[in-house]
Amino acid sequence: MKKSVKSAERVLILRTCDADLKSYGGFQWPKSGRVEAPDWKPTQVCGNGLHGFLKGEGDRSLASFDPDAVWIAAWVEASLLINLDGKVKFPWAEVAVAGTREEAIQFLRDNGCTGAIVGGTATAGDGGTAIQRTTNDFLQMQHGSLYPALHRLERKEWIVSK
Numbered sequence: 151m152k153k154s155v156k157s158a159e160r161v162l163i164l165r166t167c168d169a170d171l172k173s174y175g176g177f178q179w180p181k182s183g184r185v186e187a188p189d190w191k192p193t194q195v196c197g198n199g200l201h202g203f204l205k206g207e208g209d210r211s212l213a214s215f216d217p218d219a220v221w222i223a224a225w226v227e228a229s230l231l232i233n234l235d236g237k238v239k240f241p242w243a244e245v246a247v248a249g250t251r252e253e254a255i256q257f258l259r260d261n262g263c264t265g266a267i268v269g270g271t272a273t274a275g276d277g278g279t280a281i282q283r284t285t286n287d288f289l290q291m292q293h294g295s296l297y298p299a300l301h302r303l304e305r306k307e308w309i310v311s312k
Contacts, residue, residue: 158227158228158229159227159228159229160225160226160227160228161204161205161225161226161228161231162205162206162223162224162225162226162246162257162258162261162263163202163203163204163205163206163223163224163226163238163240163243164202164203164205164206164221164222164223164254164255164258164267164268164269165201165202165203165213165221165222165224166213166214166215166219166220166221166222167179167214167219167220167222167248168214168216168218168219168220169218169219169220171220171222171248173201177200179220179222179245179248180245180248181245181248182245182246182248183244183245184242184243184244184245185200185224185242185243185244185245186200186241186242187199187200187240187241187242190241192232192241193232194232194233194234195234196234196239198239199232199239199240199241200239200240200241200242200243201234201237201238201239201240202222202224202226202237202238202240202243203236203237203238203267203268204231204233204237204238205258205263205265205267206223206255206258206263206265206267206268206269206270207263207265207266207267207268208236208237208238208268209235209236209237209268210268210269212236212237213268213269215251215269219251220248220249221247221248221249221250221251221253221254221255221269222245222247222248222254223245223246223247223254223257223258224243224244224245224246225243225244225246226238226240226242226243226244227240230242251269254269255267255269255270
């Protein structure tokens with residue numbers, strides 16, 4: 151009897167590079183295909199691996215918004231991810247898109263990433279949806295209620311706007 155082989159779950163990451171597809175430290179990313187970290191170490195420390203935003207979500211201050219930045223969407227095996235607070239680290243990836251911010255974000259959205267994607271545009275409706283999703287519908291957001299709620303929290307000094 152033949153055993154069936156279960157394929158590994160793949161997830162998408164998003165990252166940015168300079169116009170020459172080089173990331174911090176000069177690592178060269180390909181325009182498509184497989185890419186591997188030559189210095190991979192499975193530690194929960196930045197460095198020694200490839201880095202990106204899981205499902206496009208994370209600390210946007212780590213992305214490049216330069217006009218000539220290249221935005222990469224790549225597939226990664228979920229079991230290999232190491233969380234680094236605001237980004238993830240992994241040993242290899244399969245580059246699916248290397249292009250403009252809009253192209254990479256659209257690829258993520260087309261492939262099921264529905265959260266607050268770094269570099270994406272969000273509306274109050276998107277924010278409410280993200281809040282409901284991340285709280286497993288514990289917090290319900292009605293249309294038009296997000297900004298008034300944020301203003302109330304700001305007046306109570308529970309949050310600060312920038």
